[in-house]
Amino acid sequence: MASGKVYGGSNMTILLQEERLPSNSEVLKSLWIPSSSSSFQGSKSMVSFENGGKGDSTDGSFFEQLDKDENGDDDYDGCFHQPGKKRRLSTTQVQFLEKNFELENKLEPDRKLQLAKELGLQPRQVAIWFQNRRARYKTKQLEKEYDSLKASFDRLKSDYDNLLKESETLKNEVNSLKEKLVIKEKGSKENLENAEPENPTLKTVSETVSNVVMGVCKQEDASSAKSDVFDSDSPHYAENYCSMLEPADSSHVFEPADHSDFSQDEDDTNNLMSQSLFPPPLPCFPKLEACYYDGTPASSCNFGFQVEDQSFNFWPY
């Protein structure tokens, strides 16, 4: 029990006080027993020792005379007139303890005894001072750590906010570019619908377009598909897709007049193929798209084409 450790100090306190006290009145005062306690424990007895120690210079501690000088005779006497009052350590004592604490914040038993002797204090008082000092040091360290962490947090939050703003700006930029691209591709698509492929390259492209259209057709209204998309004379169209449509509806598509229109637009169509159906690679855009528009899976528009054919898939949504 911790208080048991104090009993020894208290008993010794009484003995030491009895040794030094020259008068009956001082003996009575130093033997004061705290009324609030039923036993010799606590700071009251310790204080009595401390007061006695300061007045006694028999052990030759050089702090004793200093303490007496610092506190003054009035204070010194007052301590005996007010037994049980807790006394603060003198500035000199605290400075000495601080220096020792800087050297080593843990107290070896021998060192404790030596410090106690030099300061005219009880070893337990020295131990308690070191204990409290360690607690204060820890608190200070925690405060420093807290301040440091808070500063770090503030810096990171500031960086995060800046990145958020930058991200928003880039998002808007991507949206703007995307809208432009959609408009451009829409125009290209309309041109493609009016074009009639006559060379093998165009026919191949036309087949590809038909395949794309087929995929789209599965999801769209059949009538809109007939009127808007299924105007190609591709053999694959005739063989594979005519059965899906009503025969009468496709007859008007192959009128001679329309054919002439195709020939007229041939150059435009070739141009369209080179510009729109096979656009130059966009190294950044798909990446950004994957980052910011993940609502649509990257493969959602993949109709099973070769990689180069997937350039059609920029505007399916």
Next chain:
DNA sequence: TGCTCGGGGGCGATTACGTCA
């Protein structure tokens, strides 16, 4: 060799007192 017990010390929480504005 493992176990128990008691002493000693550290630590966190708390109390009590001194000091100061």
Next chain:
DNA sequence: TGTGACGTAATCGCCCCCGAG
């Protein structure tokens, strides 16, 4: 002169370590 805030000495309870038996 009273009072609240703050610093600090000291206490209490708990835990861990270590040596003796």
